[in-house]
Amino acid sequence: MTVEGRTVLLLEDEPIIAFALEDMLIDCGAIPLFCGSLEAASTTLDHTKPDLAILDVNIHGEQSYPVAQRLAERGVPFIFATGYGNALHPAQFSDVPTVSKPYRMEEVEQAFASLPARTPHGAGG
Amino acid sequence: MVEIDFEALFARSPNPYVVLDSTLALVWMNDAYLRATMRDQAALIGRNMFDAFPSAPDSDSYRLLKTSFERVLSTSEPDEIALIRYDIQKPDGGMDVRYWSATHTPILDDAGAVAYILQHTVDVTELHNLRRMRDEMGLVERASAVQARNLGLLEESSQLKIMFEQAPGFVAVLMGAQHQFKMANRAYRDLVGRSELIGKSVADALPEVAEQGFIEILDEVRRSGKPYVAGNEVVELNRGGGERAEKRFLNFIFQPIFSPAGQGEVTGIFIQGHDVTDEVQAQERQRLLINELNHRVKNTLAIVQSLASQSFRSIPESQSARRSFDARLNALAAAHGLLTANNWEWATLVDTVRASVEATAGAAEERFSINGPDFALQPQTAVSLAMIIHELSTNAIKYGALSTEGGTVAIDWTIEQEGDGCRLRIQWIERGGPPVTEPERRGFGSRLIERGMSAEQDSAVTLRFESEGLRCSISTILPKATA
Numbered sequence: 001m002t003v004e005g006r007t008v009l010l011l012e013d014e015p016i017i018a019f020a021l022e023d024m025l026i027d028c029g030a031i032p033l034f035c036g037s038l039e040a041a042s043t044t045l046d047h048t049k050p051d052l053a054i055l056d057v058n059i060h061g062e063q064s065y066p067v068a069q070r071l072a073e074r075g076v077p078f079i080f081a082t083g084y085g086n087a088l089h090p091a092q093f094s095d096v097p098t099v100s101k102p103y104r105m106e107e108v109e110q111a112f113a114s115l116p117a118r119t120p121h122g123a124g125g
Numbered sequence: 126m127v128e129i130d131f132e133a134l135f136a137r138s139p140n141p142y143v144v145l146d147s148t149l150a151l152v153w154m155n156d157a158y159l160r161a162t163m164r165d166q167a168a169l170i171g172r173n174m175f176d177a178f179p180s181a182p183d184s185d186s187y188r189l190l191k192t193s194f195e196r197v198l199s200t201s202e203p204d205e206i207a208l209i210r211y212d213i214q215k216p217d218g219g220m221d222v223r224y225w226s227a228t229h230t231p232i233l234d235d236a237g238a239v240a241y242i243l244q245h246t247v248d249v250t251e252l253h254n255l256r257r258m259r260d261e262m263g264l265v266e267r268a269s270a271v272q273a274r275n276l277g278l279l280e281e282s283s284q285l286k287i288m289f290e291q292a293p294g295f296v297a298v299l300m301g302a303q304h305q306f307k308m309a310n311r312a313y314r315d316l317v318g319r320s321e322l323i324g325k326s327v328a329d330a331l332p333e334v335a336e337q338g339f340i341e342i343l344d345e346v347r348r349s350g351k352p353y354v355a356g357n358e359v360v361e362l363n364r365g366g367g368e369r370a371e372k373r374f375l376n377f378i379f380q381p382i383f384s385p386a387g388q389g390e391v392t393g394i395f396i397q398g399h400d401v402t403d404e405v406q407a408q409e410r411q412r413l414l415i416n417e418l419n420h421r422v423k424n425t426l427a428i429v430q431s432l433a434s435q436s437f438r439s440i441p442e443s444q445s446a447r448r449s450f451d452a453r454l455n456a457l458a459a460a461h462g463l464l465t466a467n468n469w470e471w472a473t474l475v476d477t478v479r480a481s482v483e484a485t486a487g488a489a490e491e492r493f494s495i496n497g498p499d500f501a502l503q504p505q506t507a508v509s510l511a512m513i514i515h516e517l518s519t520n521a522i523k524y525g526a527l528s529t530e531g532g533t534v535a536i537d538w539t540i541e542q543e544g545d546g547c548r549l550r551i552q553w554i555e556r557g558g559p560p561v562t563e564p565e566r567r568g569f570g571s572r573l574i575e576r577g578m579s580a581e582q583d584s585a586v587t588l589r590f591e592s593e594g595l596r597c598s599i600s601t602i603l604p605k606a607t608a
Contacts, residue, residue, distance in 0.1 A: 014424060020431030023438060058420070083423035084416055100462060102427035104455050106487050 003112055004029035006051035009044060011035045011067060012081070013059045017101070021054070024105045041067045045074070052112060053078035068093055077115040079108070144232075145242045149174045149194055152241065161248050162213055163221075178213065186211045190227075197229045198239050204229045208253065224253035293399065298382070299327065300393035304343050306330060307393065316373070316400055318364030333363050333370055346379045347391045353379040355398075357405055374405040411468065419465035423458055430454050449519070452485060456515035459484040460508045471501040474510075474549075478536060481514035489527050497538035500547065503604060506581060513577040513586075516570040517553055517597060526558030526594050533557055546602045555594030563590045
């Protein structure tokens with residue numbers, strides 16, 4: 001699936017990094033929804049259902065897996081982003097594509113493209 | 126019939142002969158006898174044997190000789206003394222220790238009574254001494270050998286005991302089906318935090334160890350006769366004697382002890398190992414630290430990327446420069462990622478080349494052929510090489526073989542021993558692209574390619590812009606990586 005025209009939830013605790021990712025997404029025709037914390041992401045998900053999501057694994061010393069769980073339950077395809085070289089995700093997320101920082105848009109697009117169509121609304125790209 | 130003069134015959138015999146009458150008085154002897162006894166005939170004729178050659182009446186010598194004579198006199202049968210010590214007084218008055226073998230043959234009168242006794246005696250002193258020497262030597266040898274062996278064993282076993290006791294690794298010996306402690310050294314006692322172990326079973330002495338399934342493992346070693354080897358195995362021990370178990374990482378072996386008869390029967394288990402908890406924890410700390418550092422470095426790279434992106438976003442002419450910048454940052458990050466995976470000690474040559482190509486060329490990666498032996502590169506070399514491969518790949522995509530359909534890039538290298546290090550020769554060969562010409566101006570990319578390895582000793586990079594495509598030769602000495 002491509003990101004063009006999609007609403008993409010962007011969970012990233014480093015604003016400067018988020019800016020670049022936002023720009024990249026906008027350049028690709030996506031609509032980014034920036035969340036700087038787990039709480040913000042949680043609140044956003046209370047009101048909105050994004051088409052896609054990019055989750056930084058480490059958010060202010062915590063991990064974003066609870067958000068990932070909510071997304072999975074709601075059938076929103078997502079990818080992880082991390083600065084760690086050898087991210088080991090919990091078993092239920094072991095097949096989630098992971099991109100490493102610094103981001104390249106091609107990498108992000110490839111990761112989204114590799115997502116299985118998980119849901120009826122999965123907008124199977 | 127020839128008349129034989131028996132007296133002359135006996136007289137000249139080299140064997141000593143003496144004849145006694147029934148009162149044991151010496152009546153005749155030959156020269157050999159005189160020589161053997163160091164006596165004159167005059168001093169002996171007519172004298173009683175025990176007067177001529179006195180010996181203490183309570184001695185073995187006296188009794189043996191006296192008994193033999195008496196037996197001959199009473200039985201009229203010959204008698205032999207296999208060995209008798211009978212000391213002889215020397216002319217100087219001193220006593221000479223002598224050993225004899227004697228045969229007493231009765232000479233009967235007409236009435237059948239013993240008239241004379243012929244004593245044939247052989248001085249076996251030398252023989253006896255030799256034999257004794259031989260026997261004694263053998264005995265002494267055996268005795269000293271046994272003694273030395275005992276002493277050696279004693280020393281060895283006490284030395285071994287001391288060594289075991291002081292050994293830095295833990296050592297224990299379990300005997301019997303209940304795995305009772307026969308021995309446990311200081312390191313073992315320190316490890317388990319208990320000193321009263323001897324005679325107790327593992328289950329009684331170390332209940333928490335039993336709970337962790339080690340009795341079953343010990344049983345299996347006894348049953349199978351096969352050792353159990355554990356590396357970095359977690360064992361929880363109540364070292365303080367309290368309720369709280371402490372987690373230790375141990376390297377150890379349970380080695381079956383077989384019965385000496387070699388029946389294959391396991392009589393006990395030898396435990397030997399060492400506590401690697403500190404090493405494991407240090408490694409884990411190091412791993413976390415390096416992982417965290419890498420995370421921060423990558424985050425910082427992402428921030429730098431974002432800053433550049435934000436700073437030049439409003440300048441439309443900067444778009445291509447920004448893409449180059451992003452790509453370079455990504456190539457650098459890819460090399461860092463490889464090094465992080467190996468604790469920043471090394472990255473393999475193959476991985477470094479592949480990761481750089483992958484980070485730069487993306488899907489065009491399949492147009493590369495990459496061939497060469499692997500090698501552990503030092504961090505700086507890996508980063509330099511990753512950046513060079515990145516620039517070459519970028520150029521190939523923009524202007525070279527990868528700018529057209531069907532163009533290919535071959536990266537081949539060889540490694541040869543040279544001095545203390547290895548000579549790496551890389552050939553980058555582009556084919557199927559448009560004709561290339563040498564650029565008029567050396568940009569950052571070219572400079573990076575040509576001088577990127579200049580930190581390495583004795584290295585050279587040559588670029589040849591040939592009509593069928595770019596050729597780049599890189600030659601450098603690779604120092605051995607620390608790992």
